[in-house]
Amino acid sequence: MKKLQLLILFTAITFLSNAQNIDSIFIRRIADEILINSKAYQNLRVLTKQIGGRLAGSPQMVKAERWGYKAFEDAKSDTTWLQQCMVPHWVRGGKDRANATIQTKKGKRTKALDVVALGNSIGSMKALTAPVVEVFDFDDLEKKKDIIKGKIVFYNYKFNPTYVRTFQAYGEASQYRGSGPSRAAKHGAVGVVVRSMSHSTDNNPHTGSTRYDEGLPKIPAVAVGLKDADWLSENLKSSNASVTIHTHGRFLPDTIGHNIIGELKGTEFPNEFITVGGHLDSWDNCEGAHDDGAGCVQTIEIMRAFKAVGYQPKRTIRFVLFANEENGLRGGNKYAEAAQAKGEKHIFALESDAGGFTPRGFGMTGSDQQFQKLLSWKSLLSPYGSCEIQKGGGGADIGPLHRTQSTPIAGLMPDSQRYFDLHHARNDVFENVNKRELELGAVNMAALIYLVDKYGM
């Protein structure tokens, strides 16, 4: 009996190790295909240099949709289609400007600040000047609430440099961009200047969306570059200062946008769906190269590579360029709604929206069992850079799938050190994306999609 058990065990181990071997050979093949023949980098060049920034509702976004459709067709998509959704249509409306005037003993001194209006913010329309009150965090705001009325609040919350994963610092800092304007407006502030959510060494301001609370004045709000933030803070130690904000943001009526979807039909379980994607929209003040042109071209590249090596998936794989991650999430919501409405069974979704940097691993939101399954593949993924497999994570556009049908979701975790140097800033351009780093992201994603397709989740 013991011998039989040993034999079964041995057979099982041999079987598993053969399976791992077959998997490792296939993943190597996909990796070689991508590292040698990838179209991701040249696709990104077209998207960023010929189309550029592409906020939902913009003419560039319409061009980007056409580009995405054609890119899927070129990658030999079985089926390609546009999934319509209504998207918000915020426009910057003009050049964002701000300056600070410092009252010194020798007289007044005015300096232009490098600013960018926050996305979704309502412009001052004409120049708005008011004394400035610096606060370091929300506690500090509450302490100073009695002197806020009629003032411009300067949130000077610093990006915490001690977090190794920079998204942690972003998570803390970005609340000042998101809810800072309304929290200041509650105490009578007339405008907001937010320190950019970054630890860069330059002065580029970083935009990103803000959310106004109902029932409070929608006051103008800009992000300021780090050097100017430090300069302003330094001067406020000894002087009074006023800031002038001149912005033009406004909403036009919602308009039509689309998720762009390519599909490879499953051969065994065509009614089980795996989604992989990134978002096609970007902020208007940059080329959206890392955020999230990278995720889009990686998504297209995975399809191209699967087709190039003749891979026929067991399950149906959906490749999605989402319509509106930056300021509304309407694309991601629409995708999950439509899946729910059609009764589609989505077994897994993967997103790349953390930049086209060298992959370090994946973060996953799902059950313990699903997480253990992902962990069991670590030795197959780590040769390509994914040695960090962590709980938590996924992505904004696939979050709705998880909420509506508990689909396990995962996000590619690239190296995060440089991301917030350029996130939502004018230097998020093609030149700051490295070809191989971008490709390795696609390699790791393709490997994971292959494993989920083969073994389920």
Add this chain to the structure above:
Amino acid sequence: MKKLQLLILFTAITFLSNAQNIDSIFIRRIADEILINSKAYQNLRVLTKQIGGRLAGSPQMVKAERWGYKAFEDAKSDTTWLQQCMVPHWVRGGKDRANATIQTKKGKRTKALDVVALGNSIGSMKALTAPVVEVFDFDDLEKKKDIIKGKIVFYNYKFNPTYVRTFQAYGEASQYRGSGPSRAAKHGAVGVVVRSMSHSTDNNPHTGSTRYDEGLPKIPAVAVGLKDADWLSENLKSSNASVTIHTHGRFLPDTIGHNIIGELKGTEFPNEFITVGGHLDSWDNCEGAHDDGAGCVQTIEIMRAFKAVGYQPKRTIRFVLFANEENGLRGGNKYAEAAQAKGEKHIFALESDAGGFTPRGFGMTGSDQQFQKLLSWKSLLSPYGSCEIQKGGGGADIGPLHRTQSTPIAGLMPDSQRYFDLHHARNDVFENVNKRELELGAVNMAALIYLVDKYGM
């Protein structure tokens, strides 16, 4: 008895886990110190922007030595000194030039090639023109040996893109730079053009040292940018071509150089030495920012951080800026010789000479037992990025210590994707180093040095 064993085991586990806890708290403290207060980035700015390229024997290297000495003093070195050694003194001697002339049906067409003479190569002194023979590797060279005489050999060996760790591709490709000229000269070639050892998307040529074999003519040799290499190769498919090389390299008499050494004296085992370092010299055609300004400022930063948090090492820690890694290794050899001569016991050495990119781990050359010890610290290092601990590795300048007294040696392994985009090329400049990536390298190195100091190796 069983109970006693369990008790001992439990006590041991508790002890170990307390020790790990104390270690993890200390490493966090060092990490915070570096991530908040690091001087590494500003030190690198001075070294690269105020001093620049600093080949052994150059006036810039003399300035760099002074800078290094002062930097250790500023970091509060217990003792700082210069360790003299003779270094080779190769000079480029002028501007490297090359062009190719293609014989087409419509006549001749000449194009300037972006080239850089290989380090240690002897210049053509006057323009040297000869027909060109393209070879793809050494096997191809041997096949074509009968048509090489009087020709310029063009080694068009491509950097293999399928290796995830780019140093593997470099290891294979760099032999064409190292021994390509002599192997071509053996068959009567009069000059060599080598495809740059890189997978970059630009056309910058990459230098690096070559070695002439005794008894063979020392023929001029240049590296050519990748785009020009592809252009030349493409044209050679249908046309004959000649190449003109005009270089000026030569050796002056050996001169005096120095390893710059700072030391923190051990409190318990002052006669056991731990070395950490990088090399101060760099090629002359760039700022040597990643190679190896990064390793130097990380080395200095570790000392600064140890002092700043009041760490008193048990063992004596030597911080070394080596004199001559690029074209002679005289500094590393001198250091090991002096250690041997004084009977110093060197228990561990660590080098950073693979760029100032985000750390991914360490590579180590030592006994299995020593490797297991390093592995046992992985959970302490991985929160800071070091999740890849591999056998093999160390560094050129600490290799002699391993050879003379079997000192276990390790090398920091930063992410390698961008290194060969700029290695030995004009774009190895300060602007291409990211502050946080540089600092995280220092964090991981400091953590490892701390662990070796505390527990031995």
